[in-house]
Amino acid sequence: MxxxxxxxxxxxxxxxxxxxxxxxxxxxxxxxxxxxxxxxxxxxxxxxxxxxxxxxxxxxxxxxxxxxxxxDDPAAFRARAYPIVGHVQAGPFQLAVEDREGELLLDSDWAGHGETFLLRVRGHSMIDADIRDGDMVLVEKTQQCHNGDIVIALLEDEATVKRFFKEKDRIRLQPENPTMQAIYVPKDDPGFRIIGKVKGLLRKF
Amino acid sequence: MxxxxxxxxxxxxxxxxxxxxxxxxxxxxxxxxxxxxxxxxxxxxxxxxxxxxxxxxxxxxxxxxxxxxxxDDPAAFRARAYPIVGHVQAGPFQLAVEDREGELLLDSDWAGHGETFLLRVRGHSMIDADIRDGDMVLVEKTQQCHNGDIVIALLEDEATVKRFFKEKDRIRLQPENPTMQAIYVPKDDPGFRIIGKVKGLLRKF
DNA sequence: TACTAAGGTGAACAAATGTTTACCTAAATA
DNA sequence: TATTTAGGTAAACATTTGTTCACCTTAGTA
CATH class of the missing domain: 1.10.10.10 (Winged helix-like DNA-binding domain superfamily/Winged helix DNA-binding domain)
Structure with missing residues (x-):
């Protein structure tokens, strides 16, 4: 060309x-x-x-x-299916079939080309970050994150969406809701895991 | 069918x-x-x-x-291109080539099958509705709306995103930001027009 | 039996659309 | 400086394309 x-x-x-x-x-x-x-x-x-x-x-x-x-980069190939794999803060985090809402076709130039999925938010813990109950978040699967990133974390098999901060000996998972308390997790807690990083959001009115 | x-x-x-x-x-x-x-x-x-x-x-x-x-059978046909036609609150609303950001492929089952486009929000007038500066709103082109709908309105060739309320002899365009005043428009104002209804939102973090 | 729906012919018309030509300007290059 | 390239105007022309109307046939239904 x-x-x-x-x-x-x-x-x-x-x-x-x-x-x-x-x-x-x-x-x-x-x-x-x-x-x-x-x-x-x-x-x-x-x-x-x-x-x-x-x-x-x-x-x-x-x-x-x-x-x-x-x-050779037609729009048709840009559309990829992103699974809506379930909810955060809705109980045990397992990608069970029953929680699956289906899939959403999105532009991969926007949504990302890596391993990415959607989760529906439940609750108001991130309301001050303008993330509402019912919104869908676009999550890039990764275990690497930086201070201030909004992450999906696994804690004793419970998923949660919070803002991530690494402190001296522990991790702080900060809600963006003044009525809620931060969660502190020891760094070596075997029940703790980062699932991914929130990269985007979709909402219907 | x-x-x-x-x-x-x-x-x-x-x-x-x-x-x-x-x-x-x-x-x-x-x-x-x-x-x-x-x-x-x-x-x-x-x-x-x-x-x-x-x-x-x-x-x-x-x-x-x-x-x-x-x-609406195959997934390939469900992916439709939605034009990002410009900004709201960024001055005169015209679909000029320079303001166009391109397009985004979205699932038409989610985004809608009618005449629909995306607009990038500028400003903080709808912050209490969790719509931020920089977000993209999905707008269904229509002139019909109900009280409480979030609409894109044209006022003397300026586009604005507000919550719509019909009052006795006038229209109230309500910002969702306590620091901002409502706009009142006579019902028969020739410089006033509803462009469409906000149906959805997309955000990147 | 009469009527309706589905689908086909033939023909005409208007508008949409592709294409070409001559000419012009501005910018880049030899 | 002269030439070339890129891209624009104006205009005209031919062809393509959508549409409509009147009429016809066949099959199914009241």
Whole structure:
């Protein structure tokens, strides 16, 4: 794939986006209009360049609305299924089938390409971090975290969502709710484990 | 979804197949040719039936090659691109190219099947509704809303996100931030318009 | 039997759409 | 400085495409 000018890249991105939204590509006039241009001829030049550079397939001569993006990173591959594996603060943390809510298709550019899942939050312990009861949190599976990270932690088989702080000999799991107390855990507590880091949130109103 | 006749089902399947192969839907004449028919009018009748039975979306009147199958079967079709069209509270609300952040693939079962887009929130006017600066809100385009709905409203070409209340002769747009005042708008204010309803929220940490 | 629904023909019309040409400007390069 | 590349306008033309109307046939139903 050859190098594109800024404008060529913009036009290509516009086509991709239109295609993703509508299920069919834009017309030349729609592209011109989108870029605020009065004439289609400029767009034609750019399309011709994109075609000769191998990024675009134009339909048969004269055929309407038949552009095809040839980039090997189509939107369809970006959509990945993320399992909603259960709840935090709803009792024992096991990925039991009954707790599974299904899955949600999300853009992996946004949600992440690693091992990632969703959990539904129960309770109000993180309300001051604007995480509500019923929200879904996007959790990247990891055991590495830094002070201030919001984590999913396992404590004696109970899952909890808290803000993580490493102190001298212990871990502090801090609720973001002034009515609740921090939890302190010895560093070598065998019943303690970090499941993952909260990277995102989804809510329906 | 209503019951289809054999022929209607065949046409629907043909559209799906064509779409899968080409990335754009067939024209009416291409469908007629595919079924060995000499006239487009028969195909039009079937398309009209498919549309009224809820299986198909036809493009705007007169618009070329813009059929859309509405069946919700495969996961691949559930992933739809939702445009991130700009910001609220960031000045004049126009879907200008420069403000566009791109798009996000989301599960349409979660995000909705209608005309829906994303907006990035700027400011803290809805902080008590746990909507933060930088969050993206999922907006269903509609002008109908109920008291208590969180809406995107246009006021003298400025977009704002507020909680909507209809009062006697006016509309109250209520911030969810105690430091901020409500906005009152006469009901017949020509510079006032509801753009849509906030249905969801996405956040990255 | 009469009526309705489904689906097909033929034809015409209007609008959408692709394409091309000539010309222009600005920026980059030889 | 001259040339080339990139990208824009304006306009015209031809073809594609959607749509509609009148009419027809067949099968099923009241």
């Amino acid at each position: 050859q190098e594109l000018t800024d404008k060529q890249q913009q036009v290509l991105d516009a086509i991709k986006e239109f295609q993703g939204i509508n299920g069919f590509p834009p017309t030349v006039r729609e592209l011109a209009e989108y870029f605020g241009q009065a004439s289609t001829a400029g767009i034609h030049k750019i399309l011709k360049a994109l075609e000769s550079k191998g990024h675009l397939r134009k339909g048969d001569k004269g055929k309407s609305r038949s552009l095809g993006v040839l980039d | 209503q019951e289809l006749t054999d022929k209607q089902q065949q046409v629907l399947d043909a559209i799906k197949e064509f779409q899968g192969i080409n990335g754009f839907p067939p024209t009416v004449r291409e469908l007629a040719e595919y079924f060995g028919q000499a006239s487009t009018a028969g195909i039009h009748k079937i398309l009209k039936a498919l549309e009224s039975k809820g299986h198909l979306r036809k493009g705007d009147k007169g618009k070329s090659r813009s059929l859309g199958v509405l069946d």
